[in-house]
Amino acid sequence: MAGVDEFALIRMLNQSGMKGVPGPAGSGVSVGIGDDAAVLRSAGGTELVVSCDTMVESVHFKPETMTYRDIGYKAMASSLSDLAAMGAKPRWALVALASSRGLSAARLGELYDGLYACANRYGATIVGGDTTSSPGGLTVTVTVIGEAAVGRALLRSSAKPGDAVFVTGPLGASAAGLRYLLAQGEAAPLLEALPDAIRPLARAHRMPEPRIVAGLLLGEARTGLCGALNDISDGLASEAWEIAEASDAHIRLFGHCIPQLDELRAYAAETGLDPLDLALYGGEDYELVGTVRADGVDELSGIFAQAGLRFWVVGEVAEASPYGSPAGVTFIREPGGEPVLLGKKGYNHFA
Numbered sequence: 403m404a405g406v407d408e409f410a411l412i413r414m415l416n417q418s419g420m421k422g423v424p425g426p427a428g429s430g431v432s433v434g435i436g437d438d439a440a441v442l443r444s445a446g447g448t449e450l451v452v453s454c455d456t457m458v459e460s461v462h463f464k465p466e467t468m469t470y471r472d473i474g475y476k477a478m479a480s481s482l483s484d485l486a487a488m489g490a491k492p493r494w495a496l497v498a499l500a501s502s503r504g505l506s507a508a509r510l511g512e513l514y515d516g517l518y519a520c521a522n523r524y525g526a527t528i529v530g531g532d533t534t535s536s537p538g539g540l541t542v543t544v545t546v547i548g549e550a551a552v553g554r555a556l557l558r559s560s561a562k563p564g565d566a567v568f569v570t571g572p573l574g575a576s577a578a579g580l581r582y583l584l585a586q587g588e589a590a591p592l593l594e595a596l597p598d599a600i601r602p603l604a605r606a607h608r609m610p611e612p613r614i615v616a617g618l619l620l621g622e623a624r625t626g627l628c629g630a631l632n633d634i635s636d637g638l639a640s641e642a643w644e645i646a647e648a649s650d651a652h653i654r655l656f657g658h659c660i661p662q663l664d665e666l667r668a669y670a671a672e673t674g675l676d677p678l679d680l681a682l683y684g685g686e687d688y689e690l691v692g693t694v695r696a697d698g699v700d701e702l703s704g705i706f707a708q709a710g711l712r713f714w715v716v717g718e719v720a721e722a723s724p725y726g727s728p729a730g731v732t733f734i735r736e737p738g739g740e741p742v743l744l745g746k747k748g749y750n751h752f753a
Protein backbone atom coordinates (compact mmCIF):
# COMPACT_ATOMS: atom_id res chain seq x y z
CA MET A 403 0.00 0.00 0.00
CA ALA A 404 1.76 3.11 -1.25
CA GLY A 405 2.68 5.40 1.64
CA VAL A 406 0.40 3.99 4.37
CA ASP A 407 0.89 1.02 6.67
CA GLU A 408 -1.87 -1.34 7.83
CA PHE A 409 -2.53 0.50 11.07
CA ALA A 410 -2.54 3.98 9.56
CA LEU A 411 -4.92 2.64 6.94
CA ILE A 412 -7.36 1.30 9.53
CA ARG A 413 -7.24 4.66 11.33
CA MET A 414 -7.88 6.49 8.10
CA LEU A 415 -10.79 4.32 7.05
CA ASN A 416 -12.71 4.33 10.28
CA GLN A 417 -14.81 7.36 11.05
CA SER A 418 -14.88 6.68 14.77
CA GLY A 419 -11.08 6.56 15.18
CA MET A 420 -9.18 3.80 16.99
CA LYS A 421 -9.95 4.29 20.66
CA GLY A 422 -12.31 1.40 21.30
CA VAL A 423 -14.70 3.85 22.93
CA PRO A 424 -18.50 3.61 23.28
CA GLY A 425 -20.47 4.53 20.19
CA PRO A 426 -23.10 7.28 20.02
CA ALA A 427 -26.19 6.99 22.23
CA GLY A 428 -28.61 4.41 20.89
CA SER A 429 -25.95 2.59 18.85
CA GLY A 430 -25.61 -0.18 21.48
CA VAL A 431 -21.80 -0.02 21.15
CA SER A 432 -20.02 -0.41 24.51
CA VAL A 433 -16.61 -0.90 22.86
CA GLY A 434 -16.20 0.04 19.19
CA ILE A 435 -13.33 -0.10 16.71
CA GLY A 436 -9.87 -0.17 18.29
CA ASP A 437 -9.78 -3.06 20.73
CA ASP A 438 -9.51 -6.81 20.06
CA ALA A 439 -13.27 -7.10 19.57
CA ALA A 440 -16.36 -4.96 19.77
CA VAL A 441 -18.73 -5.19 22.74
CA LEU A 442 -22.39 -4.69 21.83
CA ARG A 443 -25.67 -4.39 23.73
CA SER A 444 -28.78 -5.88 22.16
CA ALA A 445 -32.26 -4.71 23.09
CA GLY A 446 -34.35 -6.83 25.49
CA GLY A 447 -36.89 -9.16 23.90
CA THR A 448 -34.93 -9.48 20.68
CA GLU A 449 -32.87 -12.16 18.99
CA LEU A 450 -29.70 -11.43 17.04
CA VAL A 451 -29.86 -12.07 13.28
CA VAL A 452 -26.41 -12.52 11.73
CA SER A 453 -25.19 -12.97 8.17
CA CYS A 454 -22.20 -12.27 5.92
CA ASP A 455 -21.61 -11.95 2.20
CA THR A 456 -18.43 -11.52 0.17
CA MET A 457 -17.61 -9.57 -2.99
CA VAL A 458 -14.59 -10.71 -4.99
CA GLU A 459 -12.86 -8.79 -7.78
CA SER A 460 -13.50 -10.32 -11.24
CA VAL A 461 -16.41 -12.37 -9.81
CA HIS A 462 -18.68 -9.64 -8.38
CA PHE A 463 -17.09 -6.56 -9.94
CA LYS A 464 -14.56 -5.35 -12.48
CA PRO A 465 -13.18 -1.87 -13.20
CA GLU A 466 -15.69 -1.64 -16.08
CA THR A 467 -18.71 -2.31 -13.89
CA MET A 468 -18.18 -0.52 -10.56
CA THR A 469 -16.36 2.44 -9.00
CA TYR A 470 -14.75 1.81 -5.62
CA ARG A 471 -17.57 3.73 -3.93
CA ASP A 472 -20.07 1.44 -5.67
CA ILE A 473 -18.20 -1.65 -4.46
CA GLY A 474 -18.44 -0.41 -0.88
CA TYR A 475 -22.10 0.55 -1.17
CA LYS A 476 -23.09 -2.74 -2.79
CA ALA A 477 -21.04 -4.89 -0.38
CA MET A 478 -22.95 -3.33 2.53
CA ALA A 479 -26.30 -3.37 0.68
CA SER A 480 -26.09 -7.03 -0.34
CA SER A 481 -25.28 -8.08 3.22
CA LEU A 482 -28.03 -5.90 4.72
CA SER A 483 -30.43 -7.40 2.17
CA ASP A 484 -30.19 -10.73 4.03
CA LEU A 485 -31.32 -8.94 7.22
CA ALA A 486 -34.26 -7.47 5.27
CA ALA A 487 -35.08 -11.01 4.12
CA MET A 488 -35.35 -12.07 7.78
CA GLY A 489 -37.47 -9.08 8.79
CA ALA A 490 -34.63 -7.86 11.00
CA LYS A 491 -33.53 -4.34 11.94
CA PRO A 492 -29.87 -3.63 11.06
CA ARG A 493 -27.69 -2.70 14.07
CA TRP A 494 -24.00 -3.44 13.46
CA ALA A 495 -21.57 -4.41 10.70
CA LEU A 496 -17.99 -5.69 10.41
CA VAL A 497 -15.89 -5.23 7.27
CA ALA A 498 -13.13 -7.67 6.27
CA LEU A 499 -10.91 -6.37 3.52
CA ALA A 500 -8.22 -8.24 1.54
CA SER A 501 -6.53 -5.70 -0.72
CA SER A 502 -3.77 -6.02 -3.31
CA ARG A 503 -0.71 -4.03 -2.24
CA GLY A 504 -0.96 -1.79 -5.29
CA LEU A 505 -4.36 -0.37 -4.39
CA SER A 506 -4.02 3.23 -3.17
CA ALA A 507 -5.31 4.46 0.17
CA ALA A 508 -7.42 6.97 -1.79
CA ARG A 509 -9.27 4.16 -3.61
CA LEU A 510 -9.86 2.35 -0.32
CA GLY A 511 -11.14 5.65 1.09
CA GLU A 512 -13.71 5.73 -1.72
CA LEU A 513 -14.68 2.14 -0.94
CA TYR A 514 -15.27 3.17 2.68
CA ASP A 515 -17.33 6.21 1.61
CA GLY A 516 -19.68 3.73 -0.07
CA LEU A 517 -19.71 1.35 2.90
CA TYR A 518 -20.53 4.19 5.32
CA ALA A 519 -23.12 5.77 3.02
CA CYS A 520 -25.10 2.54 2.90
CA ALA A 521 -24.56 1.62 6.57
CA ASN A 522 -25.62 5.10 7.74
CA ARG A 523 -28.66 5.07 5.47
CA TYR A 524 -29.97 1.84 6.98
CA GLY A 525 -28.96 2.35 10.61
CA ALA A 526 -25.98 -0.03 10.88
CA THR A 527 -22.88 1.01 12.86
CA ILE A 528 -19.55 -0.36 11.61
CA VAL A 529 -17.96 -1.78 14.76
CA GLY A 530 -14.90 -3.59 13.43
CA GLY A 531 -13.41 -5.70 10.72
CA ASP A 532 -10.09 -7.01 9.45
CA THR A 533 -7.48 -5.77 6.98
CA THR A 534 -5.04 -7.99 5.09
CA SER A 535 -3.06 -7.93 1.87
CA SER A 536 -4.16 -10.09 -1.04
CA PRO A 537 -1.92 -11.60 -3.72
CA GLY A 538 -4.85 -11.39 -6.14
CA GLY A 539 -7.62 -8.83 -6.41
CA LEU A 540 -9.74 -7.08 -3.82
CA THR A 541 -12.12 -9.02 -1.58
CA VAL A 542 -14.66 -7.38 0.74
CA THR A 543 -16.69 -9.37 3.27
CA VAL A 544 -19.38 -7.59 5.26
CA THR A 545 -20.84 -9.27 8.33
CA VAL A 546 -24.09 -7.74 9.53
CA ILE A 547 -25.87 -8.12 12.83
CA GLY A 548 -29.51 -7.18 13.26
CA GLU A 549 -32.32 -7.69 15.72
CA ALA A 550 -35.79 -9.20 15.46
CA ALA A 551 -38.42 -9.71 18.16
CA VAL A 552 -38.00 -13.17 19.72
CA GLY A 553 -39.51 -15.84 17.44
CA ARG A 554 -40.48 -13.31 14.74
CA ALA A 555 -37.65 -13.66 12.18
CA LEU A 556 -39.12 -14.56 8.77
CA LEU A 557 -37.96 -17.85 7.28
CA ARG A 558 -37.83 -19.43 3.82
CA SER A 559 -39.74 -22.41 5.14
CA SER A 560 -43.13 -20.81 5.95
CA ALA A 561 -44.92 -20.79 2.56
CA LYS A 562 -48.36 -22.47 2.71
CA PRO A 563 -50.72 -23.65 -0.04
CA GLY A 564 -53.09 -20.82 -0.97
CA ASP A 565 -50.57 -18.04 -0.21
CA ALA A 566 -49.92 -15.33 -2.78
CA VAL A 567 -46.28 -14.87 -3.87
CA PHE A 568 -45.07 -11.26 -4.05
CA VAL A 569 -41.95 -9.27 -4.95
CA THR A 570 -41.07 -5.80 -3.65
CA GLY A 571 -39.80 -4.23 -6.89
CA PRO A 572 -38.84 -4.56 -10.54
CA LEU A 573 -36.53 -7.41 -11.50
CA GLY A 574 -33.84 -7.93 -14.12
CA ALA A 575 -32.49 -4.36 -14.23
CA SER A 576 -29.25 -5.20 -12.43
CA ALA A 577 -28.40 -7.96 -14.93
CA ALA A 578 -29.15 -5.61 -17.84
CA GLY A 579 -26.98 -2.87 -16.28
CA LEU A 580 -24.15 -5.39 -15.89
CA ARG A 581 -24.39 -6.40 -19.54
CA TYR A 582 -24.39 -2.80 -20.70
CA LEU A 583 -21.35 -1.86 -18.59
CA LEU A 584 -19.35 -4.94 -19.64
CA ALA A 585 -20.13 -4.23 -23.31
CA GLN A 586 -18.79 -0.66 -22.98
CA GLY A 587 -15.44 -2.12 -21.93
CA GLU A 588 -14.24 1.13 -20.30
CA ALA A 589 -13.69 2.10 -16.66
CA ALA A 590 -17.14 2.52 -15.09
CA PRO A 591 -18.30 6.12 -15.61
CA LEU A 592 -20.18 7.96 -12.85
CA LEU A 593 -23.91 7.24 -12.99
CA GLU A 594 -24.58 10.88 -13.90
CA ALA A 595 -22.50 10.50 -17.06
CA LEU A 596 -24.58 7.60 -18.40
CA PRO A 597 -27.45 8.02 -20.90
CA ASP A 598 -30.87 8.53 -19.24
CA ALA A 599 -32.14 5.24 -20.72
CA ILE A 600 -29.29 3.29 -19.08
CA ARG A 601 -28.83 5.05 -15.72
CA PRO A 602 -31.60 3.14 -13.84
CA LEU A 603 -30.14 -0.17 -15.05
CA ALA A 604 -26.59 0.75 -14.04
CA ARG A 605 -27.84 2.12 -10.70
CA ALA A 606 -29.70 -1.13 -9.99
CA HIS A 607 -26.45 -3.01 -10.58
CA ARG A 608 -24.06 -0.66 -8.81
CA MET A 609 -26.11 0.77 -5.92
CA PRO A 610 -28.91 -1.65 -5.06
CA GLU A 611 -31.07 -0.65 -2.08
CA PRO A 612 -31.73 -3.38 0.50
CA ARG A 613 -35.48 -3.50 1.22
CA ILE A 614 -35.05 -2.93 4.95
CA VAL A 615 -38.30 -1.03 5.52
CA ALA A 616 -40.33 -3.63 3.62
CA GLY A 617 -38.66 -6.43 5.63
CA LEU A 618 -39.43 -4.67 8.92
CA LEU A 619 -43.07 -4.09 7.94
CA LEU A 620 -43.40 -7.77 7.05
CA GLY A 621 -41.71 -8.81 10.31
CA GLU A 622 -43.90 -6.51 12.41
CA ALA A 623 -47.21 -7.35 10.69
CA ARG A 624 -49.65 -9.56 12.60
CA THR A 625 -48.36 -13.09 13.16
CA GLY A 626 -48.91 -15.28 10.12
CA LEU A 627 -49.71 -12.49 7.63
CA CYS A 628 -46.32 -12.86 5.93
CA GLY A 629 -45.31 -16.45 5.27
CA ALA A 630 -41.89 -17.08 3.77
CA LEU A 631 -39.35 -14.43 2.81
CA ASN A 632 -36.10 -14.45 0.81
CA ASP A 633 -34.01 -11.84 -0.98
CA ILE A 634 -33.14 -12.03 -4.66
CA SER A 635 -29.38 -12.34 -5.06
CA ASP A 636 -29.22 -15.22 -7.54
CA GLY A 637 -32.40 -14.54 -9.58
CA LEU A 638 -36.13 -14.98 -8.91
CA ALA A 639 -36.13 -18.60 -10.13
CA SER A 640 -33.40 -19.68 -7.74
CA GLU A 641 -34.91 -17.83 -4.75
CA ALA A 642 -38.43 -19.14 -5.45
CA TRP A 643 -36.99 -22.67 -5.61
CA GLU A 644 -35.31 -22.07 -2.24
CA ILE A 645 -38.67 -21.11 -0.71
CA ALA A 646 -40.44 -24.04 -2.40
CA GLU A 647 -37.88 -26.58 -1.18
CA ALA A 648 -37.58 -25.14 2.34
CA SER A 649 -41.42 -25.05 2.64
CA ASP A 650 -42.02 -28.34 0.81
CA ALA A 651 -44.45 -26.39 -1.35
CA HIS A 652 -45.23 -25.87 -5.01
CA ILE A 653 -44.98 -22.31 -6.34
CA ARG A 654 -46.56 -21.11 -9.57
CA LEU A 655 -45.08 -17.90 -11.03
CA PHE A 656 -46.83 -15.74 -13.65
CA GLY A 657 -44.40 -14.13 -16.11
CA HIS A 658 -46.72 -11.30 -17.12
CA CYS A 659 -47.06 -10.19 -13.46
CA ILE A 660 -43.31 -9.74 -12.85
CA PRO A 661 -42.62 -5.99 -12.63
CA GLN A 662 -39.91 -4.69 -14.96
CA LEU A 663 -38.60 -1.18 -15.66
CA ASP A 664 -39.52 0.38 -19.01
CA GLU A 665 -35.80 1.06 -19.47
CA LEU A 666 -35.15 -2.68 -19.11
CA ARG A 667 -37.79 -3.57 -21.70
CA ALA A 668 -36.33 -1.00 -24.12
CA TYR A 669 -32.74 -2.19 -23.56
CA ALA A 670 -33.77 -5.83 -23.97
CA ALA A 671 -35.67 -5.07 -27.19
CA GLU A 672 -32.64 -3.24 -28.58
CA THR A 673 -30.16 -5.99 -27.70
CA GLY A 674 -32.30 -9.05 -28.37
CA LEU A 675 -32.37 -10.15 -24.70
CA ASP A 676 -35.46 -11.64 -23.05
CA PRO A 677 -36.31 -9.34 -20.12
CA LEU A 678 -38.02 -12.21 -18.28
CA ASP A 679 -34.85 -14.29 -18.55
CA LEU A 680 -32.96 -11.48 -16.85
CA ALA A 681 -35.58 -11.34 -14.07
CA LEU A 682 -35.64 -15.10 -13.54
CA TYR A 683 -31.95 -15.90 -13.83
CA GLY A 684 -29.93 -12.63 -13.78
CA GLY A 685 -29.76 -11.98 -10.03
CA GLU A 686 -28.41 -9.14 -7.85
CA ASP A 687 -31.79 -7.36 -7.74
CA TYR A 688 -31.87 -7.43 -3.92
CA GLU A 689 -35.65 -7.10 -3.94
CA LEU A 690 -37.57 -9.41 -1.59
CA VAL A 691 -39.69 -12.36 -2.69
CA GLY A 692 -42.15 -13.71 -0.18
CA THR A 693 -45.55 -15.17 0.47
CA VAL A 694 -48.59 -13.56 2.08
CA ARG A 695 -51.84 -15.22 3.14
CA ALA A 696 -54.23 -14.84 0.20
CA ASP A 697 -56.85 -13.15 2.39
CA GLY A 698 -54.19 -10.74 3.68
CA VAL A 699 -53.07 -9.19 0.37
CA ASP A 700 -55.25 -6.08 0.83
CA GLU A 701 -54.21 -5.69 4.46
CA LEU A 702 -50.53 -5.88 3.48
CA SER A 703 -51.08 -3.45 0.58
CA GLY A 704 -52.49 -0.97 3.12
CA ILE A 705 -49.52 -1.43 5.45
CA PHE A 706 -47.07 -0.91 2.57
CA ALA A 707 -49.00 2.08 1.16
CA GLN A 708 -48.81 3.86 4.53
CA ALA A 709 -45.03 3.63 4.28
CA GLY A 710 -45.07 4.81 0.63
CA LEU A 711 -44.22 1.30 -0.60
CA ARG A 712 -45.94 -1.32 -2.70
CA PHE A 713 -45.50 -4.92 -3.78
CA TRP A 714 -46.49 -6.98 -6.81
CA VAL A 715 -48.24 -10.35 -6.66
CA VAL A 716 -46.33 -12.57 -9.10
CA GLY A 717 -47.63 -16.02 -8.25
CA GLU A 718 -49.25 -18.37 -5.80
CA VAL A 719 -48.48 -21.38 -3.69
CA ALA A 720 -50.42 -24.23 -5.31
CA GLU A 721 -52.56 -26.72 -3.43
CA ALA A 722 -50.83 -29.60 -5.25
CA SER A 723 -47.97 -30.04 -7.68
CA PRO A 724 -48.69 -31.17 -11.22
CA TYR A 725 -45.34 -33.00 -11.12
CA GLY A 726 -45.87 -35.37 -8.20
CA SER A 727 -43.11 -34.10 -5.95
CA PRO A 728 -44.58 -31.24 -3.87
CA ALA A 729 -41.55 -28.98 -3.90
CA GLY A 730 -40.90 -27.01 -7.06
CA VAL A 731 -41.68 -23.97 -9.19
CA THR A 732 -43.74 -23.80 -12.36
CA PHE A 733 -43.82 -20.81 -14.67
CA ILE A 734 -46.68 -19.52 -16.81
CA ARG A 735 -45.46 -16.89 -19.28
CA GLU A 736 -48.81 -15.43 -20.47
CA PRO A 737 -52.37 -15.64 -19.10
CA GLY A 738 -53.84 -18.95 -20.27
CA GLY A 739 -50.36 -20.20 -21.23
CA GLU A 740 -48.96 -23.67 -20.60
CA PRO A 741 -47.26 -24.10 -17.22
CA VAL A 742 -43.67 -25.33 -17.52
CA LEU A 743 -41.37 -26.54 -14.76
CA LEU A 744 -39.07 -23.57 -14.13
CA GLY A 745 -35.36 -24.39 -14.41
CA LYS A 746 -33.73 -24.42 -10.98
CA LYS A 747 -30.97 -22.18 -12.21
CA GLY A 748 -29.62 -18.73 -11.52
CA TYR A 749 -26.22 -17.45 -10.50
CA ASN A 750 -24.20 -20.38 -9.16
CA HIS A 751 -20.55 -19.88 -8.22
CA PHE A 752 -19.57 -23.45 -9.02
CA ALA A 753 -21.94 -24.53 -11.81
Ligand SMILES: Nc1ncnc2c1ncn2[C@@H]1O[C@H](COP(=O)(O)OP(=O)(O)OP(=O)(O)O)[C@@H](O)[C@H]1O
Nearest residue numbers: 452453454455456480484487632633634635636749
Ligand atom coordinates in the same frame (compact mmCIF):
# COMPACT_ATOMS: atom_id res chain seq x y z
N1 LIG B 1 -18.96 -21.38 3.99
C1 LIG B 1 -20.05 -21.46 4.75
N2 LIG B 1 -19.99 -22.00 5.99
C2 LIG B 1 -21.11 -22.10 6.75
N3 LIG B 1 -22.32 -21.70 6.36
C3 LIG B 1 -22.42 -21.15 5.14
C4 LIG B 1 -21.31 -21.02 4.27
N4 LIG B 1 -21.73 -20.45 3.12
C5 LIG B 1 -23.05 -20.24 3.27
N5 LIG B 1 -23.46 -20.66 4.48
C6 LIG B 1 -24.84 -20.62 5.01
O1 LIG B 1 -25.72 -21.21 4.05
C7 LIG B 1 -26.99 -20.54 4.03
C8 LIG B 1 -27.29 -20.05 2.62
O2 LIG B 1 -26.27 -19.15 2.25
P1 LIG B 1 -26.29 -18.38 0.88
O3 LIG B 1 -25.01 -17.60 0.82
O4 LIG B 1 -26.62 -19.32 -0.21
O5 LIG B 1 -27.55 -17.43 1.06
P2 LIG B 1 -27.63 -15.93 0.68
O6 LIG B 1 -26.55 -15.16 1.36
O7 LIG B 1 -29.02 -15.53 0.92
O8 LIG B 1 -27.36 -15.97 -0.88
P3 LIG B 1 -26.24 -15.19 -1.69
O9 LIG B 1 -24.91 -15.48 -1.02
O10 LIG B 1 -26.35 -15.73 -3.04
O11 LIG B 1 -26.59 -13.73 -1.56
C9 LIG B 1 -26.88 -19.42 5.05
O12 LIG B 1 -27.41 -19.91 6.26
C10 LIG B 1 -25.37 -19.22 5.19
O13 LIG B 1 -25.01 -18.68 6.45
Ligand SMILES: Cc1ncc(C[n+]2csc(CCOP(=O)(O)O)c2C)c(N)n1
Nearest residue numbers: 460461462463464635636684685686749
Ligand atom coordinates in the same frame (compact mmCIF):
# COMPACT_ATOMS: atom_id res chain seq x y z
C1 LIG C 1 -17.97 -8.72 -13.40
C2 LIG C 1 -19.23 -9.42 -13.00
N1 LIG C 1 -19.59 -10.57 -13.64
C3 LIG C 1 -20.74 -11.21 -13.26
C4 LIG C 1 -21.53 -10.70 -12.26
C5 LIG C 1 -22.82 -11.40 -11.88
N2 LIG C 1 -22.82 -12.00 -10.56
C6 LIG C 1 -21.74 -12.20 -9.81
S1 LIG C 1 -22.10 -12.89 -8.33
C7 LIG C 1 -23.76 -12.92 -8.68
C8 LIG C 1 -24.78 -13.47 -7.71
C9 LIG C 1 -24.79 -12.78 -6.38
O1 LIG C 1 -23.59 -13.02 -5.66
P1 LIG C 1 -23.53 -14.00 -4.41
O2 LIG C 1 -24.23 -15.27 -4.77
O3 LIG C 1 -22.07 -14.24 -4.12
O4 LIG C 1 -24.22 -13.28 -3.29
C10 LIG C 1 -23.99 -12.42 -9.95
C11 LIG C 1 -25.31 -12.32 -10.61
C12 LIG C 1 -21.10 -9.51 -11.63
N3 LIG C 1 -21.78 -8.92 -10.63
N4 LIG C 1 -19.95 -8.89 -12.05
Ligand SMILES: [Mg+2]
Nearest residue numbers: 454455456484
Ligand atom coordinates in the same frame (compact mmCIF):
# COMPACT_ATOMS: atom_id res chain seq x y z
MG1 LIG D 1 -24.57 -15.55 1.04
Ligand SMILES: [Mg+2]
Nearest residue numbers: 484487633635
Ligand atom coordinates in the same frame (compact mmCIF):
# COMPACT_ATOMS: atom_id res chain seq x y z
MG1 LIG E 1 -30.23 -14.06 0.81
Ligand SMILES: [Mg+2]
Nearest residue numbers: 635636749751
Ligand atom coordinates in the same frame (compact mmCIF):
# COMPACT_ATOMS: atom_id res chain seq x y z
MG1 LIG F 1 -25.43 -16.53 -4.49
